[in-house]
Amino acid sequence: MNGLSLTPETEKIKALQEILPEVFTEGKVDWEKLKATLGEDINFSNERYVLNWAGKSEAFKVLQTPSSKTLVPVKDESVNFDETENIFIEGENLEVLKVLQKSYFGKVKMIYIDPPYNTGNDSFIYPDKFSETKDDYQRRVGDKDEEGYMTKDGMFRKNSKENGQYHSNWLNMMMPRLYLAKNLLRQDGVIFISIDDNEVHNLRLLMNEIFGEENFICEFIWKSKSGGANDSKFIAVDHEYILCYAKHADYLNFKLDKNATVTTSYNLEDEKGKYALDRLDKQSIRYSKSLDYEIVDSEGNIYRPAHKNPNEPNASWRWGKETVKERFNELVFKDGFVYTKNYQKEGSIPRSLLLEDRFGRTRTGKTDFTSLFDAAYFTAPKPPKLISFLADISTNSGDLIVDFFAGSGTTAQAIYELNKRDKAKRKFICVQLPELCEENSDSVRAGFKTISDISKERVRRASQKVKKEIKEEIHKLQTEQAALKSEIQTEETLQKISKIQTDIELLKNQDLGVKILKIEDSNFKQWQQIEGKNLDALAEQMKLFVDPVSESATIENMVYELMLKSGKDLNSKIEKQDGFFSVNAGELVLMLEKANQEIIHNIIALNPQKVIALDKLFTGNDQLKTNTVLQMKDAGIEFKTI
Numbered sequence: 001m002n003g004l005s006l007t008p009e010t011e012k013i014k015a016l017q018e019i020l021p022e023v024f025t026e027g028k029v030d031w032e033k034l035k036a037t038l039g040e041d042i043n044f045s046n047e048r049y050v051l052n053w054a055g056k057s058e059a060f061k062v063l064q065t066p067s068s069k070t071l072v073p074v075k076d077e078s079v080n081f082d083e084t085e086n087i088f089i090e091g092e093n094l095e096v097l098k099v100l101q102k103s104y105f106g107k108v109k110m111i112y113i114d115p116p117y118n119t120g121n122d123s124f125i126y127p128d129k130f131s132e133t134k135d136d137y138q139r140r141v142g143d144k145d146e147e148g149y150m151t152k153d154g155m156f157r158k159n160s161k162e163n164g165q166y167h168s169n170w171l172n173m174m175m176p177r178l179y180l181a182k183n184l185l186r187q188d189g190v191i192f193i194s195i196d197d198n199e200v201h202n203l204r205l206l207m208n209e210i211f212g213e214e215n216f217i218c219e220f221i222w223k224s225k226s227g228g229a230n231d232s233k234f235i236a237v238d239h240e241y242i243l244c245y246a247k248h249a250d251y252l253n254f255k256l257d258k259n260a261t262v263t264t265s266y267n268l269e270d271e272k273g274k275y276a277l278d279r280l281d282k283q284s285i286r287y288s289k290s291l292d293y294e295i296v297d298s299e300g301n302i303y304r305p306a307h308k309n310p311n312e313p314n315a316s317w318r319w320g321k322e323t324v325k326e327r328f329n330e331l332v333f334k335d336g337f338v339y340t341k342n343y344q345k346e347g348s349i350p351r352s353l354l355l356e357d358r359f360g361r362t363r364t365g366k367t368d369f370t371s372l373f374d375a376a377y378f379t380a381p382k383p384p385k386l387i388s389f390l391a392d393i394s395t396n397s398g399d400l401i402v403d404f405f406a407g408s409g410t411t412a413q414a415i416y417e418l419n420k421r422d423k424a425k426r427k428f429i430c431v432q433l434p435e436l437c438e439e440n441s442d443s444v445r446a447g448f449k450t451i452s453d454i455s456k457e458r459v460r461r462a463s464q465k466v467k468k469e470i471k472e473e474i475h476k477l478q479t480e481q482a483a484l485k486s487e488i489q490t491e492e493t494l495q496k497i498s499k500i501q502t503d504i505e506l507l508k509n510q511d512l513g514v515k516i517l518k519i520e521d522s523n524f525k526q527w528q529q530i531e532g533k534n535l536d537a538l539a540e541q542m543k544l545f546v547d548p549v550s551e552s553a554t555i556e557n558m559v560y561e562l563m564l565k566s567g568k569d570l571n572s573k574i575e576k577q578d579g580f581f582s583v584n585a586g587e588l589v590l591m592l593e594k595a596n597q598e599i600i601h602n603i604i605a606l607n608p609q610k611v612i613a614l615d616k617l618f619t620g621n622d623q624l625k626t627n628t629v630l631q632m633k634d635a636g637i638e639f640k641t642i
Contacts, residue, residue, distance in 0.1 A: 051205040054168040056175070063176035067098035068526055070561040071517040071570070077456060079463055084513025085571045087429045088412065088459055090452045091519025093404040096431045097180035099519065103569045104429075108184040109399035111191040112390060112411055114382055118170040118199045167202055174203070177404065178210050184402060188251040190217070190394050193243045194382065200241050207245050217244040217252065222354040222386065224362045242354075242390070254393045256347030259358060266344040277332060277339040281305035283315045291316035295324060297333045306337070350393045360385035369408055372461040377443040377454055378408045387414035388421075397424035406430035407451070409458035416466040416512060420473075423506035427571075430459070434518075456516060463512045470507050477504050515570065523553035523561050524642070547616050548642060555592055559583075562590055562612055582606065591617065600628050604635050615641040 017024055023034040071089060075081045089096050181191065191211075195203050200219075208216065220242035246252040266274035280295075283306075292313060295303045305315035317324070318340075324331070332339040360368075360383025369381050387410060391401055397419075403411035415428045434450040437443045448454045481500045484493050525548050549558070559581050563572055566588050575582045579599035581590040586606035591599065591613035603611060611632060618625035618641070625641075632639035 051202075051209055053171050054165050055172045056168075059172040059175045062094070062172075063179055067095045068522050069095045069099055069519045070522050070557070071096075071099055071564065072520045072557045072560060074516045074518055078514055078516040079460055080513030081515050084511055084515050085425075085427045086412070086415075086511060086514045087427075087570055088406070088409075088456055088514050088516045089429065089431045089519065090434050090456070090516070091431065092433050093431045094177055094180070095519055097177060097184070097404060099564060100429075101180065101183060102567045103564050104184050104400075106184070106186055107400060107569070108402050108429075109186055109189050109396075110391060110394050110401045111181055111185065111189070112194075112387055112401065112403050113181075113192075113405045114194040114403075114407060114410075115174060115405045116170070117196045118167070119196075167199070170199055171202060171206060175206060175210070178206065181402075181404065182210055182247065185247040187248050188253065189247040190252060191245050191247075192220075192390050192394075194222075194240060195243060196240045197237065200243070203243060207243060211245040211247070215246045215249045217246055217249065218352045219243055220352050220354055222359060226361055226363075254350055255396075256345055257350045257389075257393055258347040260348035260351070261356075264342070264344075266342075268341075270341075272341075272343060274344045275341040276344075277334070278342045280317050280319060280331070280338040280340055281315050282318055283308065287314050288316045289313075291318075291320060293317070293321060295331075295338055297331075301333065303333065303336070303338050354386070354389070358385060359383070359389055365410065368410075368413070369458070372458060372465065373446075375442055375446060377437075377441070377446075377448070381408040382410045384410055384414035384417055387411050388418040391415060391418055391426065392422075395426055397422070397426060400427045400429065402429045402431075404429075404431040406432035406455050409455040409462070412459040412514070413462035413466075416462050419510060420466050420470055420507070423503060423510075425509075425511055427511070429570075430455070432456075456514075459514050463514065466510075467512050470510060470512075474504055474507050477507075517560075517570065520557070521550070521552075523550050523558045524548045525550055549614065549616070558592055559590055563588065566610060566612070577602070582608075588612070593617075595621075595624065595628070597624065597627075600624075600631060604631060604637065607635065608637060610638040610640070612640050612642065 013029075016029070020034070023030055069091070071091075073081065074090075078084075185191065193203065193207075204216075204219075222240050222242055223238055224240045225236075225238045264276050266276050268275050268277065292305055292315070295317070297303070305313075305317055307313045307315045317338075319327070330340060332341065362380045362383075364385070365381040365383035366376055366378070368384055369378060370376050391414065395401060401411065401415055406412070409430065409432075412428055412430050415426050418424070419426055432452040432455045434452045436450055437448060437454075443454055448457070477500050481497055481504075484497050484500070487493055559574060560570075563574070563583055564570070566583075568583055568588055572584050575585075579591065579594050579596070580603055581592065582588075583590070586608045587610075589603050589606065589608040589611045591603070591611065595613060595617035613628075615625075618628075629639060
């Protein structure tokens with residue numbers, strides 16, 4: 001155990017080996033074999049359409065460098081720590097994303113982020129000196145004050161528009177985070193990114209490179225402002241963008257927008273419900289001769305698509321011949337045209353123009369925040385309604401939503417409120433940097449030292465707010481249920497009573513907790529390359545072979561680190577047994593405090609998949625270690641010491 005995180009290329013190389021084992025020679029990709037295998041589908045030319053910028057190669061190095069960090073629980077700041085599946089992580093998001101790679105690879109349904117817009121006034125982390133060494137960079141971005149908080153001077157650089165690498169700096173910040181984020185998405189996963197005119201053009205190109213142009217879904221236009229344009233120089237810009245990309249567009253399935261305004265007039269009705277008539281023929285610049293054929297009704301009347309100009313056909317049927325044959329009974333012949341029945345649905349396909357008040361505005365986002373704090377610590381927080389809409393159309397109960405630019409904590413509140421409305425159990429992971437608040441700001445005077453302090457408190461207050469609303473809704477439902485029980489019990493009333501009881505139970509079981517963790521140095525010492533003949537440094541390094549555990553490590557923190565590095569997520573069930581820890585009912589066992597034959601026997605009885613033990617527990621008892629290795633092997637259990 002060296003305390004390092006999984007790197008993205010590790011999983012990619014592993015996947016490539018499974019798909020194309022023939023292109024590997026001695027564990028390395030053989031480019032000639034790859035070229036021969038893929039033929040014309042591989043391009044080694046330098047002349048191709050590609051987004052390039054200053055520092056891109058360095059940003060790739062940052063991406064590929066494993067993290068030596070881990071996550072530790074902060075139970076006293078959490079709400080219902082042991083039971084909740086909602087997570088808030090305090091830490092630099094690039095490090096957090098690296099730490100989560102193994103445990104959450106391919107598990108996230110939706111990502112929403114609201115990154116810095118690069119307005120010229122933003123301060124964010126980026127490697128702005130590409131000539132510096134990796135060690136120099138790591139030291140620089142690790143600058144902290146005496147209390148351990150990241151300092152403005154060390155961690156952040158104001159990215160002024162006068163900077164010659166203004167756009168490059170922003171891309172260097174975004175690129176590694178988006179690569180890592182993509183790894184976390186499920187096959188049917190989707191990512192939404194809020195942005196404005198400053199970087200929307202570059203973000204599109206960057207997302208095309210990382211996710212693939214074929215996985216671009218749409219560019220939502222969100223009306224962020226209404227009224228007030230006195231500060232506009234030329235044009236009053238009332239909107240922002242939300243870019244939407246799928247992990248794999250073929251797997252993506254958006255739900256209907258249940259609250260959309262229906263513009264179609266469903267003025268007809270049959271036993272299936274209300275419907276409107278849609279013409280079967282359509283005019284298009286892409287004329288299809290195979291879809292331009294005769295349809296004969298039951299009375300022998302012949303119908304053809306209606307061309308504007310018979311000499312230049314431009315119309316065809318929406319259905320092929322086989323479909324018409326199979327679904328002939330669904331056709332309606334009227335006034336010389338052929339129609340299909342378009343039945344009214346509960347909602348409408350989502351639209352890219354988010355103009356209505358139901359999506360919120362910047363000012364309503366501010367109002368939502370101040371209603372919890374009686375103060376405005378953020379200038380333009382996103383409204384929960386906006387994020388609730390995105391989660392509503394793209395996720396279901398049980399799905400995981402991630403926001404690694406949590407900011408004011410809007411996403412957490414949005415998921416609480418959406419779950420209450422749907423009586424669902426979506427889960428979230430929010431990540432926020434402990435960035436120091438501005439000196440003499442209202443937030444500092446209120447006792448909040450960092451942005452993450454505010455964000456955590458918002459999550460807790462939003463939890464209490466929704467908890468109160470649920471209590472009121474349950475009371476209302478119980479009153480309605482009591483009234484129904486006093487009526488004559490028909491089958492209909494019994495069904496209503498049962499439905500209300502189900503809703504009550506779902507509301508009672510809402511997850512309104514939050515598990516708070518923070519990023520810290522690994523509990524295990526790191527092996528460092530020793531330059532020259534520094535015998536003292538070498539002696540210190542050799543101690544790692546005796547005891548790799550850091551002096552500041554705690555048993556609980558080691559449990560979480562080993563659990564994460566073994567691919568178990570943060571909501572895994574941890575049980576303390578006599579002499580060991582069991583994760584997820586024995587899937588993983590950690591032996592960190594003592595070792596004897598009785599403990600070994602009890603562990604084997606659980607039949608875990610994997611056991612990790614501290615090597616120092618066997619110091620002075622080589623026989624016990626040898627026996628343990630043999631017993632674990634005989635039982636088919638993977639055994640590892642660190």
